[in-house]
Amino acid sequence: MTDPIDLSAVEATGALRRGDLSVPELFAAYRARAAADDTNAFTWLADGPEQAAPGGTLPGADAVLGGLPIAVKDLFCVEGVPTASCSNLLRGYRPPYTATAIARLQEAGATILGKTNQDEFAMGSSNENSAFGPVRNPWDRERVPGGSSGGSAAAVAAGLAPVAIGTDTGGSVRQPAALCGVVGLKPTYGTVSRYGMIAFASSLDQAGPIARTVADAALLFQRMVAGSGQAGPGSVDQRDATSIGWAGGDEVGLPSAERLDGLRIGVPTELLAEGVEAGVRAAFDAALARAGELGAEIVEIDLPHARHALAAYYVIAPAEASSNLSRFDGVRYGNRVQSPEDGLVDLYTKTRHDGFGPEVKRRIMLGTFALSSGYYDAYYGRAQQVRTKIVEDFRAAHEQVDLIATPTSPTVAWKLGALTDDPVAMYAQDVMTLPFSLAGVPAISIPAGLSEGLPVGLQLAGPAFSEPRILNAAHALEQALGFDGSAPRATVAAAGGDTR
Amino acid sequence: MIDRATVLHVAALARLELHEDEVEPMARELSAVLDHIETIAELDLDGVPPTAHVLAAESRLRPDEPRPSLPRERALDQAPDASDEGFRVPSPQA
Numbered sequence: 001m002t003d004p005i006d007l008s009a010v011e012a013t014g015a016l017r018r019g020d021l022s023v024p025e026l027f028a029a030y031r032a033r034a035a036a037d038d039t040n041a042f043t044w045l046a047d048g049p050e051q052a053a054p055g056g057t058l059p060g061a062d063a064v065l066g067g068l069p070i071a072v073k074d075l076f077c078v079e080g081v082p083t084a085s086c087s088n089l090l091r092g093y094r095p096p097y098t099a100t101a102i103a104r105l106q107e108a109g110a111t112i113l114g115k116t117n118q119d120e121f122a123m124g125s126s127n128e129n130s131a132f133g134p135v136r137n138p139w140d141r142e143r144v145p146g147g148s149s150g151g152s153a154a155a156v157a158a159g160l161a162p163v164a165i166g167t168d169t170g171g172s173v174r175q176p177a178a179l180c181g182v183v184g185l186k187p188t189y190g191t192v193s194r195y196g197m198i199a200f201a202s203s204l205d206q207a208g209p210i211a212r213t214v215a216d217a218a219l220l221f222q223r224m225v226a227g228s229g230q231a232g233p234g235s236v237d238q239r240d241a242t243s244i245g246w247a248g249g250d251e252v253g254l255p256s257a258e259r260l261d262g263l264r265i266g267v268p269t270e271l272l273a274e275g276v277e278a279g280v281r282a283a284f285d286a287a288l289a290r291a292g293e294l295g296a297e298i299v300e301i302d303l304p305h306a307r308h309a310l311a312a313y314y315v316i317a318p319a320e321a322s323s324n325l326s327r328f329d330g331v332r333y334g335n336r337v338q339s340p341e342d343g344l345v346d347l348y349t350k351t352r353h354d355g356f357g358p359e360v361k362r363r364i365m366l367g368t369f370a371l372s373s374g375y376y377d378a379y380y381g382r383a384q385q386v387r388t389k390i391v392e393d394f395r396a397a398h399e400q401v402d403l404i405a406t407p408t409s410p411t412v413a414w415k416l417g418a419l420t421d422d423p424v425a426m427y428a429q430d431v432m433t434l435p436f437s438l439a440g441v442p443a444i445s446i447p448a449g450l451s452e453g454l455p456v457g458l459q460l461a462g463p464a465f466s467e468p469r470i471l472n473a474a475h476a477l478e479q480a481l482g483f484d485g486s487a488p489r490a491t492v493a494a495a496g497g498d499t500r
Numbered sequence: 501m502i503d504r505a506t507v508l509h510v511a512a513l514a515r516l517e518l519h520e521d522e523v524e525p526m527a528r529e530l531s532a533v534l535d536h537i538e539t540i541a542e543l544d545l546d547g548v549p550p551t552a553h554v555l556a557a558e559s560r561l562r563p564d565e566p567r568p569s570l571p572r573e574r575a576l577d578q579a580p581d582a583s584d585e586g587f588r589v590p591s592p593q594a
Contacts, residue, residue, distance in 0.1 A: 096577065097570075314536070326515070333580075334578075342590060343590055352516045356516075362526070391554055424532055464554075
């Protein structure tokens with residue numbers, strides 16, 4: 001039979017159910033490839049499929065995801081498994097419980113292959129802010145994979161895992177998926193429980209799947225949606241106060257659409273004027289033309305406040321981060337830094353100085369400033385008002401169109417180190433994904449083509465709970481575009497990483 | 501512009517030690533980011549309500565019922581310094 005790593009997640013779970021493939025066999029195939037990885041995608045690898053499983057038992061192959069190995073972004077708590085959110089402050093921490101989103105996937109039969117590299121506390125757009133070192137892009141190892149879920153995207157792109165789980169606060173699933181030539185879905189805010197995700201910005205953080213195909217992303221998303229096992233799929237997770245569960249009318253099935261007839265796709269022309277590279281624009285326009293051939297009607301739309309999303313985001317997210325990260329004080333978990341004569345406050349300040357990396361410190365400072373007395377109204381208050389205007393923009397746009405399309409990232413993957421000295425330029429990389437994050441709406445990135453030999457992502461978004469529509473449209477377009485994502489895996493094999 | 505005194509004030513609020521050679525770069529970087537953020541000051545936002553949760557209009561309350569919590573030994577298991585009773589820290593007066 002074919003090499004198991006060539007199977008999509010949908011195909012692999014089918015092969016497992018039929019008994020054509022065993023759970024340990026599939027796990028071992030990926031485990032061997034991941035162990036030979038030269039992209040630094042993983043921070044920890046399980047020895048076998050039962051190691052991180054609840055009760056240490058091997059799942060049966062008859063469940064929906066029975067025996068499918070998943071790579072999990074480091075910031076998800078998994079009981080007994082090293083979880084550091086790629087921070088030195090938390091290095092060595094082993095949580096006493098498992099995040100709801102991961103527990104849901106385990107209940108459906110998924111096995112945990114390993115934890116993936118990320119920007120520290122998910123703060124970054126290039127995966128260069130990790131205490132575990134940068135991740136390299138499988139398409140070109142001198143380039144960044146994007147961030148913050150860079151390890152998850154690289155693992156899927158390099159064929160080290162069939163699927164991975166990331167989190168998206170301002171684009172952290174979609175942008176690395178785009179830069180690595182894979183699929184990434186950011187669900188509607190609140191549909192997937194945040195319980196057990198080490199928090200960055202609570203009003204924006206949302207877990208989502210990264211996969212080779214749109215159908216694989218749908219397969220995972222179906223099972224990630226809120227709730228615990230007893231409460232049933234789609235229900236609210238009582239342990240996450242912002243969880244709203246699946247309130248979409250349509251059931252999330254596997255996408256099957258082949259055409260886009262009757263679908264109106266809006267293009268926010270003004271937003272696209274914000275520094276999109278020519279090669280990215282060309283690939284985006286070509287993908288839109290294909291959407292037109294499939295029957296979609298392409299129309300221009302206006303999102304008048306979208307250009308303020310970058311500023312609003314870089315107030316709101318750091319403000320929430322400064323509050324969330326106050327829990328890392330060297331008392332209950334993580335690594336303490338202290339001299340014998342130090343008092344409690346010295347313990348806090350030294351632990352945080354030594355434990356946090358430069359970008360995390362920058363955001364804590366920015367957020368603390370924005371929330372401090374005398375500045376709150378001018379920064380945080382105004383940013384939350386801008387957010388309201390952005391939400392209204394999207395609501396108005398969806399009176400006219402079913403979906404909104406943009407390039408996912410204004411550029412292709414850049415060289416390692418190219419933007420690390422310029423925070424503002426780095427933040428500007430998120431310009432296409434941030435408006436959707438602030439509006440809380442679902443959005444997917446799919447590979448649209450290549451520019452300079454590097455992947456370009458197409459972002460497709462819709463109103464809240466329109467995931468079934470987004471997934472179907474993305475699937476139809478994916479089939480029509482016929483993107484060949486096999487290049488990075490060929491590179492891995494040539495580099496001697498193939499352990500078949 | 502963020503000056504040295506502001507950086508030190510904010511760092512104290514954030515319980516974050518900064519070494520002497522870290523103060524000036526932090527002031528410069530925060531100033532650069534804040535310059536960029538100033539664009540939201542241009543907008544007329546009078547009477548616009550702030551967004552808390554983008555979809556849920558009301559906060560959900562859970563029933564106030566006792567339920568099992570994390571056993572003490574497991575809660576203390578990952579602490580840098582713990583006794584049998586709780587987390588151990590130096591005196592706040594030290």
